[in-house]
Amino acid sequence: xxxxxxxxxxxxxxxxxxxxxxxxxxxxxxxxxxxxxxxxxxxxxxxxxxxxxxxxxxxxxxxxxxxxxxxxxxxxxxxxxxxxxxxxxxxxxxxxxxxxxxxxxxxxxxxxxxxxxxxxxxxxxxxxxxxxxxxxxxxxxxxxxxxxxxxxxxxxxxxxxxxxxxxxxxxxxxxxxxxxxxxxxxxxxxxxxxxxxxxxxxxxxxxxxxxxxxxxxxxxxxxxxxxxxxxxxxxxxxxxxxxxxxxxxxxxxxxxxxxxxxxxxxxxxxxxxxxxxxxxxxxxxxxxxxxxxxxxxxxxxxxxxxxxxxxxxxxxxxxxxxxxxxxxxxxxxxxxxxxxxxxxxxxxxxxxxxxxxxxxxxxx
Amino acid sequence: xxxxxxxxxxxxxxxxxxxxxxxxxxxxxxxxxxxxxxxxxxxxxxxxxxxxxxxxxxxxxxxxxxxxxxxxxxxxxxxxxxxxxxxxxxxxxxxxxxxxxxxxxxxxxxxxxxxxxxxxxxxxxxxxxxxxxxxxxxxxxxxxxxxxxxxxxxxxxxxxxxxxxxxxxxxxxxxxxxxxxxxxxxxxxxxxxxxxxxxxxxxxxxxxxxxxxxxxxxxxxxxxxxxxxxxxxxxxxxxxxxxxxxxxxxxxxxxxxxxxxxxxxxxxxxxxxxxxxxxxxxxxxxxxxxxxxxxxxxxxxxxxxxxxxxxxxxxxxxxxxxxxxxxxxxxxxxxxxxxxxxxxxxxxxxxxxxxxxxxxxxxx
Numbered sequence: 022x023x024x025x026x027x028x029x030x031x032x033x034x035x036x037x038x039x040x041x042x043x044x045x046x047x048x049x050x051x052x053x054x055x056x057x058x059x060x061x062x063x064x065x066x067x068x069x070x071x072x073x074x075x076x077x078x079x080x081x082x083x084x085x086x087x088x089x090x091x092x093x094x095x096x097x098x099x100x101x102x103x104x105x106x107x108x109x110x111x112x113x114x115x116x117x118x119x120x121x122x123x124x125x126x127x128x129x130x131x132x133x134x135x136x137x138x139x140x141x142x143x144x145x146x147x148x149x150x151x152x153x154x155x156x157x158x159x160x161x162x163x164x165x166x167x168x169x170x171x172x173x174x175x176x177x178x179x180x181x182x183x184x185x186x187x188x189x190x191x192x193x194x195x196x197x198x199x200x201x202x203x204x205x206x207x208x209x210x211x212x213x214x215x216x217x218x219x220x221x222x223x224x225x226x227x228x229x230x231x232x233x234x235x236x237x238x239x240x241x242x243x244x245x246x247x248x249x250x251x252x253x254x255x256x257x258x259x260x261x262x263x264x265x266x267x268x269x270x271x272x273x274x275x276x277x278x279x280x281x282x283x284x285x286x287x288x289x290x291x292x293x294x295x296x297x298x299x300x301x302x303x304x305x306x307x308x309x310x311x312x313x314x315x316x317x318x319x320x321x322x323x324x325x326x327x328x329x330x331x332x333x334x335x336x337x338x339x340x341x342x343x344x345x346x347x348x349x350x351x352x353x354x355x356x357x358x359x360x361x362x363x364x365x366x367x368x369x370x371x372x373x374x375x376x377x378x379x380x381x382x383x384x385x
Numbered sequence: 386x387x388x389x390x391x392x393x394x395x396x397x398x399x400x401x402x403x404x405x406x407x408x409x410x411x412x413x414x415x416x417x418x419x420x421x422x423x424x425x426x427x428x429x430x431x432x433x434x435x436x437x438x439x440x441x442x443x444x445x446x447x448x449x450x451x452x453x454x455x456x457x458x459x460x461x462x463x464x465x466x467x468x469x470x471x472x473x474x475x476x477x478x479x480x481x482x483x484x485x486x487x488x489x490x491x492x493x494x495x496x497x498x499x500x501x502x503x504x505x506x507x508x509x510x511x512x513x514x515x516x517x518x519x520x521x522x523x524x525x526x527x528x529x530x531x532x533x534x535x536x537x538x539x540x541x542x543x544x545x546x547x548x549x550x551x552x553x554x555x556x557x558x559x560x561x562x563x564x565x566x567x568x569x570x571x572x573x574x575x576x577x578x579x580x581x582x583x584x585x586x587x588x589x590x591x592x593x594x595x596x597x598x599x600x601x602x603x604x605x606x607x608x609x610x611x612x613x614x615x616x617x618x619x620x621x622x623x624x625x626x627x628x629x630x631x632x633x634x635x636x637x638x639x640x641x642x643x644x645x646x647x648x649x650x651x652x653x654x655x656x657x658x659x660x661x662x663x664x665x666x667x668x669x670x671x672x673x674x675x676x677x678x679x680x681x682x683x684x685x686x687x688x689x690x691x692x693x694x695x696x697x698x699x700x701x702x703x704x705x706x707x708x709x710x711x712x713x714x715x716x717x718x719x720x721x722x723x724x725x726x727x728x729x730x731x732x733x734x735x736x737x738x739x740x741x742x743x744x745x746x747x748x749x
Contacts, residue, residue: 179554182546190543197561 022072024064025143029231030055030133035328036233037121037129039251039344040226042318043332044277044301045125045152046084054098055130058137065133066142068118070224073215077117079144080108080212082135083128085156085173085195086205087277087300087333098134101207104174105135108209111170111182120144120218122159122211124230125152126331131207146222148211150349151318154276154300156195157188158361160351161211164221171195172209175202200275223349237327247327248342257346258379260305260312261294262286262324265339270332276300281335283343286324294343296321298332303366305343312382313345314368316352316361317375320344345375386436388428389507393595394419394497399692400597401485401493403615403708404590406682407696408641408665409489409516410448418462419494422501429497430506432482434588437579441481443508444472444576446499447492449520449537449559450569451641451664451697462498465571468538469499472573475534475546484508484582486523486575488594489516490695495571510586512575514713515682518640518664520559521552522725524715525575528585535559536573539566564639587713601691611691612706621710622743624669624676625658626650626688629703634696640664645699647707650688658707660685662696667730669707676746677709678732680716680725681739684708709739 025033030052038048059065073079082105109116118141119132136143148159156168168191173181181198185191191210199206213222236254240247248259263283270279278299285292295306302319305312313319321330324340351357353374359365362372389397394416402412423429437443446469473480482505483496500507512523520532532555537545545562549555555574563570577586600618604611612623627647634643642663649656658676661668666683669676677683685694688704715721717738723729726736 177554178550179558180548181558182548184544184546186542190541194543194545194562194565197565198558201558201561 022066022068022142025059025067025133026064027056027059030059030130032231032234032238033129033227034126034234035237036230036235037124038126038331039233039237039320039322039329040150040230040318041125041152041329041331042301042320043296043298044154045123045129045331046127047331047334048126048130051127051130055133055137057098058134062137062140065136067145067227068142070144070146070219070222073118073144073218075214075216077215078109078112078114078212079118079120079215079218080105080116080209081120081122081148082132083122083208083210084131084205085208086199086275087272100174100176101131101135102138103180104172104207105139105209107172107174107180107182108170108212111172112212116141117215118142118144121147121227123147123149123152124226128152129227129230143227144218145227146218146224147226148222150223150226151316152301153361156192156210159211160221160223161213161217162188163351163354163356163360166211166213166217166221168210170212173198173202173206175206196275204272204275223351241327248344251344255346257318257344258375258384259342260345260379260384261292261307261343262289263292263294263341265335265337265341268335268337277333279332281332283341286340299366300332302332304363304368305345311370311373312378313375314363314370314372315366316348316357316372318346318348320346345379347375386430386432386506389423389431389497390428391420391423394423394494396595396598396602397493397591398490398598399601400594400599401488402490402695403597403601403684403686403693404488404514404594404682405490405516405693405695406665406684407660407662408518409487409493409695410491411695411698412490415491415494419497419501421462422498426501426504429500431509431591432506434508434510434583434586437482437508437582439578439580441579442473442476442478442576443482443484443579443582444469444480444573445484445486445512446496447486447572447574448495448569449572450563450639451636464538464540465495465499466502467544468536468571469503469573471536471538471544471546472534472576475536476576480505481579482506482508485511485591487511487513487516488590492516493591493594507591508582509591510582510588511590512586514587514590515680516665517725520556520574523575524585524587525577525581526552527715527718527720527724530575530577530581530585532574534576537562537566537570539570560639568636568639587715605691612708615708619710621682621708622739622748623706624709624743624748625656625671625707626653627656627658627705629699629701629705632699632701641697643696645696647705650704663730664696666696668727668732669709675734675737676742677739678727678734678736679730680712680721682710682712684710709743711739
């Protein structure tokens with residue numbers, strides 16, 4: 022057990038934003054929610070998954086929808102408490118702890134705000150080890166755990182409970198409710214026993230986010246570029262440096278979808294990078310060839326500040342480094358690739374791990 | 386108290402289908418559900434609203450969505466029990482009785498099936514006295530009663546509970562869930578106390594439906610046309626006789642929307658009728674002039690059989706009589722007209738009662 026203070030939250034938000042792989046929302050909005058909560062209610066206790074009793078109930082708290090909407094439709098702080106508490110009430114059990122369902126600027130922070138306000142511990146685990154756009158894209162789903170009952174709440178005061186036949190129907194119905202609620206909603210989902218969490222969660226992800234965030238912050242404090250340290254820490258690869266020359270983006274079906282195009286700088290001059298996203302970055306192509314693909318993490322960092330850039334914040338002229346990180350091994354199983362690999366998202370290609378492609382490029 | 390047997394159910398389905406005003410679904414599908422339920426579970430007790438204790442809980446049971454979908458997606462009989470029971474369970478109270486929320490081929494029958502299967506009485510009352518396309522279009526809404534908590538279920542086994550800030554949000558969110566569930570869903574909605582039901586319900590509507598159905602049936606048995614008797618019973622007007630020459634129809638946003646065009650027969654030869662509908666018939670124009678409009682009831686009957694025809698069953702060549710009936714006085718209040726009058730549905734005209742327009746035509 023340790024206490025998360027402001028510095029820890031700053032670092033977690035920064036690092037989780039990188040693991041958000043272009044999605045997961047604006048870390049500033051998420052961080053302000055979390056910092057405001059610990060200022061009012063005191064610091065949050067973080068525990069390991071192994072500290073949770075086998076029978077105890079853990080409920081992840083999260084935001085669902087197109088994250089860029091949050092900047093205009095700021096949560097009032099009560100809707101995620103409502104969604105979270107509604108699920109505990111519906112299950113009729115005491116809630117032992119909360120946790121993130123994914124890494125990302127917003128969804129790493131929502132459970133911290135919930136934990137602070139309700140005096141609950143935060144478990145150092147999630148169900149993705151990155152961010153993904155759909156509800157069934159979690160390790161719990163791969164292991165047969167139901168997303169439902171699931172609760173939803175919006176900032177206006179509307180609440181919904183779903184009890185559905187499988188996780189794909191949870192995604193379908195919850196997505197349509199999210200769109201109707203204004204393209205974002207707060208959710209309580211994948212209620213877990215301590216035992217399920219220990220077996221199927223991705224452990225240590227909050228600490229890992231914090232390490233990444235601290236690496237970026239300390240490098241910036243020293244006036245250095247953190248890319249080398251980041252690749253060492255994550256086992257990832259720097260694949261490109263360039264300037265944003267086009268972003269084509271639309272909010273459709275409750276998702277932020279589109280493509281961004283970059284022209285190379287420095288040693289990449291003359292090359293061209295394309296990144297396609299659905300909330301998260303899904304595919305990176307360099308000069309027309311795949312360079313990284315889902316479920317590996319495709320992360321864009323601001324070239325000057327090394328701050329991760331979400332797909333909804335990309336703008337013409339922005340200079341970026343592309344960092345690609347290997348995903349958690351759970352996603353590289355047959356079922357994992359079927360759930361979140363390139364074919365699921367409509368790309369006609371087999372998954373190739375980023376290390377393999379980097380090796381082909383002479384980078385590894 | 387009286388028992389509803391097969392004959393009563395036949396007559397109620399027929400009469401309610403007329404009051405459905407073109408909507409409310411196929412009375413055959415509804416009737417089969419109700420008859421199958423009383424065959425298995427025995428006849429249904431019908432009680433008056435005045436028989437319900439003031440504090441008792443009454444839950445209307447209904448189908449939501451585009452009714453024509455039901456013919457292809459036949460309810461398996463469990464989804465309306467699930468939606469109904471979920472609301473009682475959510476409220477944590479014993480349910481005293483059920484009732485229809487509207488008249489119509491399906492929604493007059495769903496509560497009979499629920500009453501039979503659960504051994505509950507059916508209250509002889511509803512919240513419309515006809516059918517309307519949206520959830521907030523009930524007398525309970527006019528009197529400040531909340532549609533929510535509201536429950537929804539589909540034939541696949543998905544269940545949803547809504548607890549929302551007002552009835553317009555109930556309509557919005559439930560509509561998007563209905564569309565996702567496949568354009569139809571079963572619902573439990575407008576949980577009422579006996580006192581609320583006595584004050585704000587439309588009483589005797591099941592009996593009234595039965596009288597209308599019996600009038601049509603007996604006339605057919607005698608080989609007579611029931612139109613004169615129907616206008617006497619309902620205070621309505623026969624406004625047109627004609628042949629269907631065009632139907633333009635689309636399922637959009639979970640509604641069956643469109644327009645039907647008829648050319649006159651007999652004394653109406655040379656005239657042209659247009660009827661626009663959104664599940665229910667909303668507007669009738671004869672030779673370009675309004676002849677009847679929502680909230681009055683615009684009912685099309687088969688010219689040969691006098692069976693009411695729903696908007697989704699209209700086909701080229703079908704010969705019809707147009708019967709227009711005055712709506713319940715609740716809908717002619719200022720708030721009633723605002724909620725379901727022509728302007729609500731996008732028509733740029735003030736509501737004129739059907740009697741007034743009939744008088745102008747020299748019919749009254």
